[in-house]
Amino acid sequence: MTDYTDHTACGICGGNTRSSGTQNLLADGSRICCNCLDRTIVLYPEEYSEDGSRIIQTYRMVTAAQMKASFVKAHQHREELMERYGYASGAFEVREVKRLKGGFFEPELLNVFGRALYGRFALFDTVKVMGRPVASRIDAISKNSFVRPFSGKNASVLKEEGIRDHVRTAVDEGKAGILIFKKNFDIRPGDILLKL
Ligand SMILES: [Zn+2]
Numbered sequence: 001m002t003d004y005t006d007h008t009a010c011g012i013c014g015g016n017t018r019s020s021g022t023q024n025l026l027a028d029g030s031r032i033c034c035n036c037l038d039r040t041i042v043l044y045p046e047e048y049s050e051d052g053s054r055i056i057q058t059y060r061m062v063t064a065a066q067m068k069a070s071f072v073k074a075h076q077h078r079e080e081l082m083e084r085y086g087y088a089s090g091a092f093e094v095r096e097v098k099r100l101k102g103g104f105f106e107p108e109l110l111n112v113f114g115r116a117l118y119g120r121f122a123l124f125d126t127v128k129v130m131g132r133p134v135a136s137r138i139d140a141i142s143k144n145s146f147v148r149p150f151s152g153k154n155a156s157v158l159k160e161e162g163i164r165d166h167v168r169t170a171v172d173e174g175k176a177g178i179l180i181f182k183k184n185f186d187i188r189p190g191d192i193l194l195k196l
Helices: 034-040 064-069 069-083 152-162
Strands: 091-100 111-117 128-129 135-137 140-142 174-182 192-196
Touching: 034 111, 064 069, 091 128, 111 192
Parallel strands: none
Antiparallel strands: 091 111, 091 192, 111 174, 128 135, 128 192, 140 174
8 A cells, every 4th residue: 555645755656756855856845756757757858947057857847646647648749759750769859069179189079968858868879860861879978967068167167077077878868968979970959869
């Protein structure tokens, strides 16, 4: 039997949220577990604030009741996205592109900042630009603990520390992140990267 009085229980399925802090809090103060969030995140992907200074977790503006009601809708939305993007196993919306000059023995790095609309983009996955015949392997992935990585003071953070200190293995569905390519190819803001 599910104990909804447990404050660590998921407000939707009653499962353990195993969450520290307030990261998985919903608008009504209830918590959501990773399973329930995974099932609905496609409807509530990370957004950027108007000035690009913050990443907004849109699921946090939803109540547990609304979230519960959105399971079917999330499934449909995912199907629609897959149809729109030719049934690729993932689609990544490009927000900003920045080329970082290499140094001695360091290759030039093409940094592509955006979010995974659906699917999971992992290290060494091959992606292509939708509508153009260019494809490349993902050579590194950087986390977005710093936001707006290519402007203001955060640009120097990425430049000085390089990618080594921000390495991640994947950008999960609905999340923002930076895909890094050693091979230069033609990607522009607004493009969609499809996972092959
Ligand atoms: Zn749950």
